[in-house]
Amino acid sequence: MIRCANPLAQYEAHRDEIDAAIASALRGNRYILGPEVEAFEHELAQYVGVSHGVGVGNGTDALELAIRGLGIGEGDEVITVSHTAVATVAAIESAGATPVLVDVDPVCYTLDPAQLEEVRTERTRAAIAVHLYGQPADLDAIVPFCRAHDLALIEDVSQAHGATLHGKRLGTFGRAATFSFYPTKNLGAIGDGGMVTTNDAALAKRVRMLREYGWQTRYVSDIAGRNTRLDELQAAILRVKLRHLDDDNAKRRAIAARYTAALSNSGLVLPQTRSGAEHVFHLYVVTTGRRKEIMDALGTQEIFPGIHYPVPVHCQAAYKGRIRTARSMTVTERLASEVLSLPMYPELSAADVSSVIEALANA
Numbered sequence: 116m117i118r119c120a121n122p123l124a125q126y127e128a129h130r131d132e133i134d135a136a137i138a139s140a141l142r143g144n145r146y147i148l149g150p151e152v153e154a155f156e157h158e159l160a161q162y163v164g165v166s167h168g169v170g171v172g173n174g175t176d177a178l179e180l181a182i183r184g185l186g187i188g189e190g191d192e193v194i195t196v197s198h199t200a201v202a203t204v205a206a207i208e209s210a211g212a213t214p215v216l217v218d219v220d221p222v223c224y225t226l227d228p229a230q231l232e233e234v235r236t237e238r239t240r241a242a243i244a245v246h247l248y249g250q251p252a253d254l255d256a257i258v259p260f261c262r263a264h265d266l267a268l269i270e271d272v273s274q275a276h277g278a279t280l281h282g283k284r285l286g287t288f289g290r291a292a293t294f295s296f297y298p299t300k301n302l303g304a305i306g307d308g309g310m311v312t313t314n315d316a317a318l319a320k321r322v323r324m325l326r327e328y329g330w331q332t333r334y335v336s337d338i339a340g341r342n343t344r345l346d347e348l349q350a351a352i353l354r355v356k357l358r359h360l361d362d363d364n365a366k367r368r369a370i371a372a373r374y375t376a377a378l379s380n381s382g383l384v385l386p387q388t389r390s391g392a393e394h395v396f397h398l399y400v401v402t403t404g405r406r407k408e409i410m411d412a413l414g415t416q417e418i419f420p421g422i423h424y425p426v427p428v429h430c431q432a433a434y435k436g437r438i439r440t441a442r443s444m445t446v447t448e449r450l451a452s453e454v455l456s457l458p459m460y461p462e463l464s465a466a467d468v469s470s471v472i473e474a475l476a477n478a
């Protein structure tokens with residue numbers, strides 16, 4: 116069986132180091148927000164190229180706390196895309212703010228900067244650029260727009276750990292960046308985890324307070340906060356995985372190169388990499404008008420691709436009819452019925468890649 120993602124294969128690839136890290140964390144006797152979390156916060160911030168990292172419980176909470184840390188909430192609008200993990204939009208609402216959704220561009224499937232002006236109002240306070248599938252949103256257009264209109268830019272880097280634009284790591288372009296360490300992500304825990312990174316010391320301090328009841332001093336709540344903490348076991352595992360991230364991303368790129376070479380005449384629309392970007396292929400997403408047929412054919416070979424995402428956020432029952440969007444959401448709505456994520460993870464074997472390519476050729 117060949118799955119879209121396979122976190123067990125990643126554990127097995129680094130088993131000795133991970134087991135040792137777990138054993139050491141178990142003996143540490145500080146199971147939440149201890150030295151492993153602190154070390155991982157420094158190491159990820161340094162890897163990204165910013166000054167501060169604050170570990171939290173998951174990537175959704177990282178977004179919520181970044182928004183709240185920026186002082187954005189009730190009555191404020193935050194612009195993002197509908198073609199994303201529902202987490203991005205859920206986090207805006209958890210922070211008390213109002214999401215406003217725009218379409219994606221038809222080539223890279225990331226936030227269409229041409230629609231920002233259409234939806235901007237005097238209540239707009241921030242934009243969240245989702246670096247979807249492993250490559251940057253159109254920061255060359257989004258960054259100047261945010262600067263011109265005094266909007267805070269938050270980068271959602273949950274699908275693009277280690278990717279770059281113009282040689283700079285994603286996470287260095289906005290006021291804050293957020294990461295998820297969900298097990299299937301390019302940098303994945305064996306459980307939940309997330310982080311907010313920033314160069315803004317005051318923002319880092321507020322996020323640090325918000326993640327634990329508004330405390331600077333234990334049991335003293337200076338502001339109303341939450342409980343969303345990163346634990347020592349996950350941090351210890353993530354420190355191991357971070358050391359392998361660049362290698363693992365290179366493996367993903369090599370698999371992507373094989374797919375691209377083999378499928379160029381297949382009739383599938385293949386992923387395009389934005390100019391100036393290094394893509395880290397969290398997902399290798401093709402589009403096709405024959406998705407169901409192709410999935411059925413692959414299924415008979417025990418190959419199970421994914422769909423990211425089958426229903427746009429603004430069409431989901433929880434949001435439909437009450438979320439403001441740009442007038443045209445046609446790319447988002449088309450992608451929901453056409454996207455197909457081929458199996459993609461660093462440990463996917465050459466033989467398995469060949470099987471996927473062959474099954475697609477037969478389909």
Ligand SMILES: *Cc1c(COP(=O)(O)O)cnc(C)c1O
Nearest residue numbers: 173174175200202273274295297
């Ligand atoms: C995975 C993901 C998140 C949320 O991550 P969790 O850790 O599952 O809360 C947010 N945004 C995007 C784009 C994601 O892919």
